[in-house]
Amino acid sequence: MLAAGSLQPTAAEAAPLWPVPQPYRATSEPVEQLDGIPAGSEYVALGDSYSAGYGLDDPTGLPVTACGQSAQDYPHRIAARFGLALHDVTCGGATSSDITTGHQFKGVPPQIEALSDTTRLVTLTIGGNDADIFGTAASCLALSAKGPVFSGRDAPSCRSTLVQDGEDQLGAKIQSRVALGIAGTLAAIRQAAPNARIVFLGYPAIFPDAAHTPAKGCFRSALDIGTLTGAFPANSYPFTNTDVRYLHGVQQELNDVAKSAAAAAGVRYVDVFASTQARSACATKRPYVSGVTLDSANGLRRIDLEPGALHPNTRGVAYLTRRVESAVRSLAG
Template sequence: MPAPPPATDETLPLANEGGYRERVPEPRLRRIVAAAAALPLVVVSLALGAQMASATDVGGASDPVQYVALGDSYSAGFGLVPFSDEPAAGCYQAVANYPHLVADALGLALTDRTCSGAVTANIRDTPQTTITGAGVAPVQSDALTADTDVVTVTIGGNDLGFSTVATSCLAQSAQGPLFAVDLPNCRALYVQGSGEFEFDTLKAKLDDTVAPALAQTFALIAAKAPNAKVIVVGYPSIAPDVENVPVGGCFTPLITGQGAFPENAFPFTDVDTGYLHETEARLDAAIRTAAEGAGASYVSTLAATESHSACSTSDPYINGVTLTAGEGTASGVEGLSVKLGVLHPNTAGVGFLATEVGAAVAAAIEPTQPSPSPTPPPAPTPSPGSSAPASPAPGAVPAAPGTGPGADPAHPALAATGTDPLPLLLAALAVLAAGALAAAAATRRPHPRA
């Protein structure tokens, strides 16, 4: 039996490789892909239907928009199955991650370099040994050229070491102590001092190390893809804000008294629920500042997902923590490992990201509309009794036959009436969306809680 892979910043969600590389039965595969694709494709189509054709208009029908996706596990779709060996074995890049869903919906030519475990250096200049050690992913930004039209990227969480932080925060009860360290909570592990003399080591690392690395990375992307629209995508909420903590708190145990392993547990103390969200909010602000400083667009997903965190009991977008017996990544509990996708977007979460990112990408690739022509001055009114037609005003365009007063009302010219086909298209898409959303809802499976 092979030894578990070495611990890295993103090994918390790593699962038993052998258990997840088995071929997925065809009927199940169809259900997985259908469930993953239904929601984002429908919503993106509904909101952006009028823009979908514009993807090929940028360079012509024979020259599709060149889309490069960069980033870590939140872009790669870590936790969804099936996954491929692109760009290297061990990247856990899902075949239905949000870059693929967006590219399929908008007809883009996708180069997907996303890889679980990536840090900013892996985008800039450092090949990445994957978290299983099975492969080496090339430098992600090497995929960028002057021909790249649009770039999406999610990065920074592994630079901060968020997975390591989450692992250290696993607790035995809502009041503690922690499993890994004899402390009541992990805030006590990362925050030193008290009151005015508090020193948050995670905040210091974010300010002193992560933020400069983000700025450097986004500037490099802009330089390597000078003609591209760059869209930086923030992380969804893992822990809720105060308003979305349910009555009784978020905590659910990793192990029950009967030795069972609850699905999607939230084993973090009440103190750490707030501390984790506070840290996420700081990371979100730092990514926004670095992105906008490099001229990129920023899509924050934090606020919109606070009611869909891993703590949510009704409609979570993030997987909780599920233990499993057998080999795998250390969980803090001896003899147990964690399942694939812990604290990463589930199918609904990837659908949400695809919708948000799809809207931003469609807006970015929409061709620039020409400025409307100035309205010509009205033609002079004929003198009373005159039978001669009025001379056109200087610069005025003569009306086409059948478009002037008295034209056939059943066949008005769009230019003359101002009729816009967009509402009709959206109405048709709405009808299609209603049925597809119902199908997606029927395939959604509940997320049992402890």
């Protein structure tokens, strides 16, 4: 369960040491053979909740239960497609430092320790938690399309508190902390897995551009009459019109920084931001990203977000998988 204003797990648990071998899921489709990465090759999946399939069914319990990793995540699907030996060490809430040097949970080594000179494929999605971008987005839930936001006393929008005197706090973090974190992570992966192809998957659109925002805005309230009994609307989108525009810009900046870092490191970047604008969490038809559903398991004393809020749903993960598959084929087919 997630605390209000947070998209990431917080509990700490003991964990096994890397690597954690996992068989790929059974599939009726034949394994696709790659010349550069033969079936049975070692594949290590790194990254945060957008890699881990947070909110999907079939939890693996790995590296620890609190990571929210699912056997339906894109790494498991990639391993099944190409017949690879998967070490999936993705974990919700991971930052760049959790990949390279940090111990995210008690007993959990840095993700990079799963890599070696026998690793043939590495995938990752990372960067959003370095500046707490998605946690910040979760704190921007609003009462109406014009505000106020829940987390700010009388604040009409998150932008009104995050942009002061023309300086964007999130933007500044992206250009400094996030950029440095991603660059350092990619360099460390290169060193730890010198024989691996590396695929860096970006984040899908959560907040759409103007062309894919309805004329009346995206706002769908997270509260209704059922709230009095603890029942909340499913897949709501409780963001002000101002914050949809602002947070779209934040996502664009994050995507640009990640793409530049990948290019500098000579890593294949899979940009899914532009191609998912019509399928953001704002979309009411076949979105790739889940909206917000509140939960009051604590009897309205504390309002939490249901797992998977503002994360890729099953449809979205299938799309991300196709994009990563295409990148892997081009690198090793």
